[in-house]
Amino acid sequence: MIEQRAYSKADLLRVPALERERPVRDRLLPPEMVVRLLLWTLSVACIVCYISIASWAHAHTTVPDIEGMPEATALATLEEAGLYAFTAGTRNSARPAGEVILQIPAAGERINLGDSVSLTLSSGVAGFAIPDVLGSYQGDARLDLQRLGLQVEVRQLQSEAAPGTVLLTTPIAGTAMQPQDPANPETIILYVATHIGGAKLVDYRLNSLRVVIEPQYTTTVHGDISFDVARRLASLFEAADAEVTVMRSSTEREIDIETYETRIFEARPELHIILSIGVTPDQSGITVRAPSADPETTGAMVFDGLEDAMSDVNFEVATFFGYADDDKTVEVILGSVSNVADLSHFAETFWRDRIARSIYMSSGAQFAELVPDAQLIE
Numbered sequence: 001m002i003e004q005r006a007y008s009k010a011d012l013l014r015v016p017a018l019e020r021e022r023p024v025r026d027r028l029l030p031p032e033m034v035v036r037l038l039l040w041t042l043s044v045a046c047i048v049c050y051i052s053i054a055s056w057a058h059a060h061t062t063v064p065d066i067e068g069m070p071e072a073t074a075l076a077t078l079e080e081a082g083l084y085a086f087t088a089g090t091r092n093s094a095r096p097a098g099e100v101i102l103q104i105p106a107a108g109e110r111i112n113l114g115d116s117v118s119l120t121l122s123s124g125v126a127g128f129a130i131p132d133v134l135g136s137y138q139g140d141a142r143l144d145l146q147r148l149g150l151q152v153e154v155r156q157l158q159s160e161a162a163p164g165t166v167l168l169t170t171p172i173a174g175t176a177m178q179p180q181d182p183a184n185p186e187t188i189i190l191y192v193a194t195h196i197g198g199a200k201l202v203d204y205r206l207n208s209l210r211v212v213i214e215p216q217y218t219t220t221v222h223g224d225i226s227f228d229v230a231r232r233l234a235s236l237f238e239a240a241d242a243e244v245t246v247m248r249s250s251t252e253r254e255i256d257i258e259t260y261e262t263r264i265f266e267a268r269p270e271l272h273i274i275l276s277i278g279v280t281p282d283q284s285g286i287t288v289r290a291p292s293a294d295p296e297t298t299g300a301m302v303f304d305g306l307e308d309a310m311s312d313v314n315f316e317v318a319t320f321f322g323y324a325d326d327d328k329t330v331e332v333i334l335g336s337v338s339n340v341a342d343l344s345h346f347a348e349t350f351w352r353d354r355i356a357r358s359i360y361m362s363s364g365a366q367f368a369e370l371v372p373d374a375q376l377i378e
Contacts, residue, residue: 060113061113062081063081063083063105063107064077064081066100066103066107066117067102067103067107068099070098071099074103078117082113083111083115083117084115084279084280085117085119086116086119087118087119088104088118088119088340089121089340090122090123091121091146091148091149092122092128092148092149092177093123093149094122097121098124099121099122100120101121102120103117103119104220104343105219105221106221109219111219115219116279116337118340118343120340128148128177129173129174129177130145130148130169130172130173130175131148132173133166133169133173134168134169135166136166137165138154138164138165138190138350139341139348139351141166141190142154142344142347142348143341143344145188148177150185150187150188151186151188152188154189154192154348154350155189155190155191156193156194157191157193158194159193159194160193163192163193163194164192164350165192166191167193169189169190169191194350204364205240205241206240207241208242208243209243209271210243210269210270211242211270211271211363212272212273213233213237213246213273213275214230214246214248214275215247215248215276216274216276217248217252218337219337220337220343220346221343225346225352226275226334227250229334229355230246233275233356236356237363240360245269247260247263247264270328270367271330271363271367272330274332275331275332276331276332277336277337277346278335278336279336279338280336281338282336283333283335284336284341284342285335286334288302288303288306288331289330289333290302298328298362298363298366298367299330302330302332305358305359305362305365306358306362332355332359334346334355
């Protein structure tokens with residue numbers, strides 16, 4: 001007969017737990033091999049980073065400080081730095097004649113190799129009188145006064161005169177002036193005409209027209225001019241019920257080709273407007289480029305609209321290659337950073353607004369239907 005025994009809880013706790021011997025697994029890689037792989041990966045990453053930085057540094061350069069140099073020395077210094085140099089003109093100044101008193105871009109900026117740097121030289125003129133610019137367009141008047149070394153401030157007055165016409169100056173014409181210190185020039189105020197009640201636009205209906213506006217980035221002393229014009233133009237199209245895509249943001253300077261093609265594909269433009277700034281003297285004034293010179297095409301109508309609105313600016317028509325054969329793509333080159341007159345225009349918000357409005361009006365004439373009983377918009 002089997003003897004039965006009662007176990008207490010304490011007895012059960014003294015019973016050792018069953019243990020199973022676990023097999024030892026082989027390591028996938030020995031520790032020293034893991035360390036070597038990590039070091040190798042880190043080395044490759046450092047090499048790639050170095051190559052990227054070196055490539056960027058090789059394609060860019062720092063603008064040297066050439067203010068105060070004679071013209072010949074300044075040109076040689078810029079050429080040695082791999083930059084294209086040109087003389088934009090002269091200004092009255094107390095400094096010796098032929099000395100650089102202004103450079104654009106400023107010293108220390110990082111720009112692409114081969115970019116342009118404009119020089120303004122001292123004329124060495126002992127004194128001058130403020131010229132009579134009444135009746136001139138404000139861009140021409142500004143340029144004439146800036147060449148004398150003066151700082152120009154523009155204020156608007158409501159008038160029935162053509163918009164931008166100079167109505168009054170302070171100080172008045174004929175006032176004797178001394179040579180200007182470029183670091184602290186005197187200011188002359190131009191009072192220019194603006195429409196009574198503001199500029200007028202036709203009330204178009206664009207019926208969800210798909211519009212792509214592509215502002216190409218170019219460095220200017222007055223900021224991102226092409227983007228500012230694009231922003232104004234986009235607002236006008238959107239107010240007329242168009243679907244607008246601006247191809248880059250204000251913080252983007254360049255977009256890679258894959259991103260560019262994706263944005264174009266998603267936008268499916270029925271009208272593609274490219275806004276750019278030239279860098280060489282032969283791109284001065286305003287140039288309109290389109291696939292066809294047919295007077296009924298959008299490019300020709302944009303040109304006509306700009307010519308009417310900007311009659312004070314030089315114009316040129318050229319054939320636009322490299323895009324689709326249809327009539328949906330138009331490029332407007334707004335001027336050149338190598339031209340002092342264009343730089344003067346770039347400084348004017350009034351000028352940028354005229355560009356945007358004239359492109360909108362001429363595009364509307366081609367694509368939009370006029371709203372019944374439309375009234376001119378103030």
